Amino acid sequence: MAPLYWMFVTSIKPxxxxxxxxxxxxxxxxxxxxxxxxxxxxxxxxxxxxNSLIISIAATILSAIIGTLMAYSLARFNTGGQHLSFWVLSQRFLPPVAIVLPIFLIYRMVGLHDTKIGLILAYTVFTLPVTVWMMFAYFRQLAGVA
Structure with missing residues (x-):
């Protein structure tokens, strides 16, 4: 607690x-x-x-909608066969820093660099695999397939 106290006290000191x-x-x-x-x-x-509030809320809503639809399709209709759901999760194995440069170059070409829409799209893409995986497990359990 001492570091937190020191940080707070220093912030209000002259x-x-x-x-x-x-x-x-x-x-x-x-x-x-x-x-x-x-x-x-x-x-x-x-x-x-x-800006952070706008971007995070938009990315969360977009990821939840798209991820829920994709997870339902994977769980209910077995879209893409047995291995597509694991492939979606395996996209999280790639560190985002590995694709920052290609994303920047693409965004610069299409005019999305330094925009809120560009950040919303990037955050949605990065969070989509986790959303799909969690909702996939939920829908599988709901159907009793687990």
């Missing part, structure tokens, strides 16, 4: 108390929130939080 000797464990001056306002407004942190 700048003069950061490296004071001896350390200032309990700020005697009035606490300040100037560091939080600077992070949120001067450094555009609030805009970053809003």
């Amino acid at each position: 700048s003069d108390d950061y490296l004071a000797i001896p350390p200032v464990w309990f700020p005697s001056d009035e606490p300040t929130i100037i560091h939080y306002t600077a992070a949120l407004f001067a450094y555009r942190g609030l805009q970053g939080l809003i």
Whole structure:
């Protein structure tokens, strides 16, 4: 708990108390929130939080819809045979950093680099195998095939 306490106390201390000797464990001056306002407004942190919220919600919804439909098809109708479901999961074995450069080059060609839509698509592709695998197991158990 000490590192968390130190992090919080340092965030509300005046700048003069950061490296004071001896350390200032309990700020005697009035606490300040100037560091939080600077992070949120001067450094555009609030805009970053809003963008992250939009992108994560959109990618989650898209992955859930597509993954659920694919998993239902795999579990109910045995689409693609026995091994397609394992192939979908095996896509998680490839580290995303291995395909960052090709994705960047493709995105640059089609104009999706540095856009929210591009991030939503990339995040959806990266999370889709896990979604399919979890929903596949759920639908198999629901059907009693497990």
